[in-house]
Amino acid sequence: MNAPLFNKLNMYKDSGIYPFHMPGHKMGRGIDMKDAFAMDITEIDGFDNLHHAEGIIEDAQKMCAKTFGADKSFFLVNGSSCGIIAAIMSVCGDGDKLIVARNCHKSVMDALVLSGAQPRYVMPEVVDDFNIFGAVSAENIENVCNANPEAKAVIIVSPTFEGIVSDIASIAEVLKKKNMLLIVDAAHGPHMRFNNFFPKTAIECGADIVIESLHKTLPCPTQTSVLHTSGNKVNMERLKKCLAMAQSSSPSYIFMAAIDKCRDYLDNEGKADFESYVNRIKNFREGVKEIKNLRLLDRSIVGRNNIYDYDLGKLVIFSDSINCIEIGDVLRKKYKIELEMSCPTHCLALTSVSDTEEGFERLKNAIIEIDKNLDMMEKRENVSFVFPKPKVKVSPRIAFNAQKMDVDLKDSVGKISAEYVIPYPPGIPLVSPGEEITNKIVSIINKYIESNVNIIGMKNSSLEKILVLM
Ligand SMILES: Cc1ncc(COP(=O)(O)O)c(C=O)c1O
Structure with a gap:
């Protein structure tokens, strides 16, 4: 059949990959709507x-x-x-x-x-x-x-x-x-x-x-x-x-x-299933307690940086030694696990009530093994993609409707962006229309390019140019 999207989805469905990604029914495991x-x-x-x-x-x-x-x-x-x-x-x-x-x-x-x-x-x-x-x-x-x-x-x-x-x-x-x-x-x-x-x-x-x-x-x-x-x-x-x-x-x-x-x-039955789900999360977290090189986000952050509470259903894993996009690749190729997201600093396994015991076990064993393999790795330089408060020069609507031109990214400092720059996922814009492009922004975009981060929103997909207000 000459249907590239349909064919690829069919192959993925039969590939034996375990989905720690959306949607939460986990590729049909938690939903029955055959008709x-x-x-x-x-x-x-x-x-x-x-x-x-x-x-x-x-x-x-x-x-x-x-x-x-x-x-x-x-x-x-x-x-x-x-x-x-x-x-x-x-x-x-x-x-x-x-x-x-x-x-x-x-x-x-x-x-x-x-x-x-x-x-x-x-x-x-x-x-x-x-x-x-x-x-x-x-x-x-x-x-x-x-x-x-x-x-x-x-x-x-x-x-x-x-x-x-x-x-x-x-x-x-x-x-x-x-x-x-x-x-x-x-x-x-x-x-x-x-x-x-x-x-x-x-x-x-x-x-x-x-x-x-x-x-x-x-x-x-x-x-x-x-x-x-x-x-x-x-x-x-x-x-x-x-x-x-x-x-x-x-x-x-x-x-x-x-x-x-x-x-x-x-x-109805969801109530009991949620009890089992919570136990699976607890077992997973307990099972990876001894990891030394990777770090799993947990409730220890509560009370810091205005954090009021933490949702333990998200398994967010950080590495101080390697680009976490590589962890996503290893999980996919070696362990047949697909994550919701991996970016240079961390990766995220999205869990739901429809996740199976076997899925959690596979992820736990993979994480323990990957962690061991990182034993000899040096700590890398601190990487950060968080950005400072943007300077809004004109409203997003005015910027969206304004006359625009392309400029080289390196010449864009001080200009007003007419487009988004969005690392995806998670989809938080680094730059939105109407915001001033600063040195810091350009340096973060350059870091995205170096680290292979998937960017959406920019007309120029090579990220060498950015649309600004004329
Ligand atoms: C924080 C946040 N809000 C809203 C959305 C949009 O949700 P939806 O994909 O259901 O349109 C997303 C999607 O990733 C998100 O991460």
Whole structure:
């Protein structure tokens, strides 16, 4: 068959690779929807309409809200990205100020372009020894709110891709007094509701709008997410309109049914499965306790750098001696394990309730062996890709729409970027449209090139040139 994508997926499916990556159903292990295509319909009589839900879809959404502890839940069929865009567009119009944690995903920056909102950034601290972004504190947020009292809302990410959790309850308390909305991108946190081993969810902690990707950490297919609301500060009519704009007018019944089925699973047999899942995580962590060269992120970071809590379901492994992209390669080739991400400083195995005992065992044995093989390696120079607070020169929307030109990266210092530079994953832009390009930024891009980091967003894929404002 001459279908390159289909053929490659078929080969991957049969390759014996174990997926420590999304989606959380782990290549069908945790989901049974064999008749999915027979249920792939459209808005025929009796099947409700996502954009005007008042029948079975509304019933399913209500049950979902109950399970996740929200007042209202909206099914998303274009991933959390569309929920984030709709949430921001529902609170900010052109020129409105939005306080944004700058370690947010690119969809937040896209929402700034689409809505015309003016960002006021808050930088999380950097986690000592690990060189990743930590959390934002209530004090950080309060200071930026005091400087921008007219801001409409705050958006932060918690848990982060690496599992770092901010003190949402205290941040929500600050914002309640200021009558500002708290939006939390919890794309990586929907599983946290289902066992006390995990941190409390953003909805449980009082956020107004929370967006969760079920496909990331629960047994649900790619693109299935949910937007939850809580309290009475959210303008529901505007939010619904924005959701209808950001999502397909032909939402997939397969996706919506999968969300509904996943919710039913979580209400029933999922409870016991989560107990087993937690035990598997504990056994894995206990099993790799003796590693000496690799380091596994754990709760010892809680209390530092504003970190309020940590999601132990993320297995984030650091090496002080080799580029972790190499660890990803070894895991794939020698141990038949595919990770969610590997970058020069660390790699990430994404786990879910659908992971098997055998999968965890394979990863544990591989990590112990790789660690032993690193015994003779020298410590390398400290590598860091975290970046300082950007200088926003014009709003992302103005920069996106402006006249642009290509310049050599080496000549770009002092110019205003017209495009994104995004290491992917995790998708946090190093540069967004409207931000000044500094010496530090250019040196980080050069380090990305040297270290083989996958970059998206730039027109010039060789990364030698960057689009700037004329
Ligand atoms: C922190 C964060 N937020 C939002 C998203 C977007 O989620 P989705 O892929 O469900 O659109 C991602 C995707 O990787 C992410 O890492």
